[in-house]
Amino acid sequence: MQLGENLSALDTIFGGSADYYAKQIRLYGCPGAIIIFDGMASLEGLWRLLLDAVNRESRPPFESQVYHTGAEVYQALMHRSDLPAQSAVIADMDTLIMFLTAGMAILLLDGCDKAIAFSVQSMKFRSVGEPSAEGNLRGSREGFTDLLRINLSLLRRLIRNDTFTMEAAQADTTMRTEYVLCYCRDKADPAMLEKVRKILKTAKPELLLDSSYFVPWLLPSRTRLFTPVSYTERPAVAAAKICEGKLVILVNGSPSALVLPALFAENFECLDDYATTAVFSSFLRILKYVSFYLTIFLPGVFVCLAVYLPELIPPQLLYKITAAEMATPLPLFAEMIMVILILEIIREAGLRMPQSLGHSVSLVAALIIGDAAIAAGLMSTPVILVASITSIAVFITPSLYEPATLLRLVVVVAAGLAGPVGLVAAFLFFLFSLSGVSAMGVPYLADRPFPQRPISEDGMIRQNYRTLSRRPFNIWQKRRR
Template sequence: MQKLSRSLAENLAALDALFGASADYYVKEIAIYHCKGAIVLFDGMASLDSLWELLLDAASRQAPPNRSDAQPLTGQEAYALILHGSAFPAESSPVQDMPDLVKRLTAGMAVLLLDGCAEGIAFSVQGLKYRSVEEPSGEGNLRGSREGFADLLRVNLSLLRRLIRTPDLVQEVQQADTAAKTEYALCYCKSRADPAMVRRVRKTLAAAKPELLLDSSYFVPWLLPSWARLFTPVSYTERPAAAAAKLCEGKIIVLVNGSPSAMVLPALFCENFECLDDYASTAVFASFLRVLKYASFYLTVFLPGVFVCLAVYLPELIPPQLLYKIAAAEKATPLPLFAEMLLVILVLEVIREAGLRMPQSLGHSVSLVSALILGDAAIATGLMSTPVIFVASVTAIALFVTPSLYEPAVLLRLGVLLAAGIAGPVGLVGAFFAFLLSLSGTGMMGVPYLAPHPFPQAPLAEDGVIRRNYRRLSRQGFNIWQDRR
């Protein structure tokens, strides 16, 4: 570890070797109390206006306060006077080595180096440009806060601190072991989170070595080493209000600089069917919506497979009038029903991906026009039947009711369809039990993914598939670790 030199020229030469070719590297040599010094910063990250308001007046003085003579100060004396004997709003911890100096500079601070002193003084004059605090586009709600996380880590931490105004909130900021040295934050409430689990997560994140760290989800392969899993017992949110609610439940939040997505550890399966609006609505209506969401999820996973299984292997279970219409529609198509359903589902996924990756001004138009034109053309040419397109469309729409389960639902839907199309009822039942095993075998930090609200387990929990009155729920708060205390 390279320590700072007492020679200002040597320190500046070392910095010039590191950043001299960078256009944003800025250094200004000054004299303060007749002592030679230099201000070092990155233009655009530190605010020059704020810096000069702090230092320009003092730099022009010819004598330190309460000193009658004009004898120049040594670098060590000027350092002690500025850091401890003046009203300068400097950082309390000095800069002692080159890695620490680089860390302060890349955090948007300005550093004052003095000739004859082997330590630098950092000033928090950040002037970082960042996206303003806006409502997240992927998490809509009718009531409650409209704020969403921004891309700057310090802004996100301040949003959490503003909502949880107690000493319990702990926000630990560290640098990841990557080439870019990206910062991340581990947030938890010390009176509610399990200390052993906090230590475990802290150790895992410190040991993780991703090539790049652009989002909190990059840590998942280290938190969950298993590569073959359909469900991931972590969740994500861009709403500070939702993150604050999870912290109050004893959960752990991971934020990464440059990303507005907060990772919540651990997550439960039932939380995918809940939202902030549930607690702002009546208990009856919120329970109705939750039942509807559960039904939509199972519909999008099993409807195509059940339809193919009944139409191909068990047609006697379909009402005669409906069966005649399905048979008449299928006679005009060249493909078997199973291949037809598989093709329609894959085409819908291609359209969705194209609409998502296109520029925002074109994405919705491309998705809508593609679906209408392709669907109408497929029916008109006899390539696909109307019942198949109808079932696939209902399945695709039902999937967006629970967007957080989109990835496993797509894979499960294809798996169920393949099993039902190849093995019929036996394959459909086998796929259902494989789905249950996948859910029941998922967990994190000793918390099963299927654990209902609240512990201990109950058939119909106070805040599970149906919700009780919020006044009743508030009598006994929920904590994710309470059955382990």
């Protein structure tokens, strides 16, 4: 309760920090102190706020000019003044640090066991711009930033009903990172919502730098190729998912929102699908499905046919493949694996390098290495062509890049070692890895897979948007009964 003790405690904790600022003042005869972090809270904003409160035509909190205790000044400022203070009660050091590190100014009063917080944040952040990883022709161009409060305001501006809820909390980590769970009360499943809320509170990641750090606690599993969650940097996409009954998790310092649960079919959908005709959107979705299966199975099928079943290849094409392979020292199976790995190395190098050099390095490296390898006789043209097609096709569904890359290698290895039997085994492994995935009772695949129901209201072939709007979709309709 003593001001000196509180200042000493704070000085012990933050005294060695260059941005810690404490200014002792007297307020109505009571000693006090203003505590802020320079760069997070604005002194100019604080003084403007105080002057604005003083200049208002209202009854002063005290009629007399005598000295008052800290408790009296606290009650006067909180309940009998026009000072726009935060209504939250700050009665312990942990709560004080939480508000202080959020960029607020804290007023300490001598003889009072409570502090007052003022919202005068002035934190620098990346401006709202279009996400580079999610391109759309139509719709909003806004993207999430790194500041949590800005992201919440973007969502609130889109979802303006009274059921939209944003629950903020601090993660149990050394950084005490703030996160927010967003949902609509009338659409989200109450039991699953409570389950997720408990998991987030009990999760103890060492660091929390992105919403994906919560996935091992939300979906515990040792090995999993497909994860039934999705990520987005677009507020419009996050708002649409929330209106479908899904849960969205935002973490301070990250522009990536986690959407839970997700369906496999949603990886082949985008906002543009609902802004164009149903026929063209269905065509694009079919193209995406074909590209996804092409990037996984084309190299393995090519190896299987060329090595084990050459009689199935047209003679003219077979002669060209044979002539190209006779000029290379490596077998077709090893050559395909080497080309796939080289293309992955080039992609990773272009991704991690500075943006001004990344695209140039990727393009130049691919052209030089490919041309030099063919000229030196180390690789054949058919193998490079097949590997290039699969590497390009995977970018049509970027959210499935990781499992598609691993499955492509598995299929090539299985087809090269065991031929048709290995190819069939790899395909069955792919199906089992998909069918065994679920999140919060919602299967990753549709409740009726492709053989039984290829055409649904909003599946591979979608209906007119006016027809879809007659029956609003809710993710919890697909839970297992």
